[in-house]
Amino acid sequence: MGVLYFSPMLLGICLLLAIAVSATALRFMVPTEQGPGFWMAGCWSLIGGIGLFIGFILTHNPWLNVLGNAAQLAGEALFLLGIFRFMGRPLPWWTVPASAGVMALFNTHYWLYAGNSDFLMGVYSTIAGLLPAQAIWLLLSARQDSHTRPAQLLVAISLVIYSLATLLRGYLGYHGWWHDQPYTQPYQSFSYLLPYNFAIPALVMGFVGCTLMTTQRVLARSHRLAEQLQELATRDPLTGVLNRRAFHEHLQQELARAQRYGTPLCLAMLDLDHFKQLNDRLGHLGGDQALQRFAWVCEQQARSCDVFARIGGEEFVLLMPQTGTAEALRMLGRLQKALADERQHYQQQDYALAFSTGLAERSRDESADSLLKRADQALYAAKAAGRNRIEVWEAPLA
Template identity: 35%
Template structure:
């Protein structure tokens, strides 16, 4: 049977490696990773002090190291909340950390009782692990692959169960611990299982960080950096898929092509920085106005497209004209601009390219009619156009 010293040495190596791996991700600037890395570093220092307890003062070897374990565990919880953009801690939790440490000192120096100390500390660790698991499940992004999130959540809940069992075993008197490094079978079993949780937790954290990096890369590959709209390729792929799904269920779909009016003149008169500001303002207004399920993409330059699922062409005309009026009501500072648009609806079995061509033709009609208006081209021919004019 391995000794408690051997198990703690393994835990030390695990924590050092976890801190090194997480440290390699610091430059990626993923929220929470710095706290996780720091937590494993603190764990490492605490374990070193425990292993050196026979050669350092009891206060440093036991009391201080236990305080480090409390802080490190809390830092892991804070890192998990920070990763998901949640408040890192509640005031009551800070008070709980201080209170638990005070209780540990009381059972170490005022009324020595190692069993009570183990029960209290394990109860605290159980709460932290459980809170980490709940945070991961509660705030897991539903559009991301679930595996890495479930991995960390399960590792956390297993740790919760382990610490609850340890707290109950010593708190209810099922076993007695004579010393922290007591080589009793139960203590070695708890230490061994607890040590296994270190690499599983850190692996889960690394998996979450890599998922966040993958999400960034996917966003860079699909979203226009300036406007936040889908790039042309991504828009065409997603729009085609949405149209196919809608047609399979017999649902209507409409499309609008929008183009900022006289945008070259805006750039020439106000400068390219102002032109970029106008594009950002336009895209921001669109994104705030879109309904759930609508798709917004930048086709190139100052030309954009919106796909309206479950929408008839007349309603798409109203929505697009409402957007035009919203921009008129909230202009872009010192860079005024307008846009024109063409709107059309998909017929049965029609492909995206065909409807894009008709909507584009309606857009050119809107330009010819004086700009700053929305034209609806009938899906049966361009002679049946309707107009939403300024005002």
């Protein structure tokens, strides 16, 4: 029967040691994440407490027993503080000295006054079983982080199992003390085997959940970083609209789709009128604001299927899929009116925005460069004709 006791105990120690090593690795692999540092400290405190307890078994020094139990409870409290740190909540620091201190007092009383071992086990288990209550409530009630929510539930369930198994152990200890049951060898005691058979596996499962929470958060941040890099690669940093490279990709796609299905497609090149004079009068910051306001108005007027981009300086393009010349002219007219109705203001200076437009509708089997060139020629004609107007490209006479 001795094997029945020592085998679960040895297995439990090995599992805790594995958690401690894994928590240490996690701490150094993701040093910027909050939480793993506490899990590492808590696990090694648990291991240290067990080491002191083994020293007590070998030397029968009661102070090693007192310190070992206090260190184990302090480790559990530190581990749970890591959950609060990971969730970005205030840390209940008081749980560390409170749990270790209360246990040390009862443990000291036990040795000074020949106390009951079952009662002492009940005290230890009660403290250990109640410690996770705050963390369980936090994990179940916090819903703001959808990325880590599944792992949070796994940790909460694991802590519930750990807490129930530990409190049951405490109840059996109180029961034995109250009924003055005779001392039972640990390997013959169900209550002593409870934590090794149920509580420690639940703690392992909880740490796996903590690792998953960390991994899910790291992956979510990496995904957001990738989105930001994609944004930087495809967006104009000043106005936030598509840049030249991204627009050319859209143009190729929409042109191929229009040619495949035989649908119309119009391209308009827009250029802010007299922007250099405006920039000189308002200054560069004022000129930047003017570009931002123009881009904003254009995006408000554009349809969801349209593609609007800044291709350089004060020059923009508007691609209108499934749109013929007549409809494109009506849309550009609405844009002109919307811009004319808005009076712009910068540092006590009023100014108006107007733009010239060159419009071209795709022809059969036309390339993107050809369509851009025809729209640009129409834009040149609009400027030459007095600006603030729309010119449609027309084929030169033979």
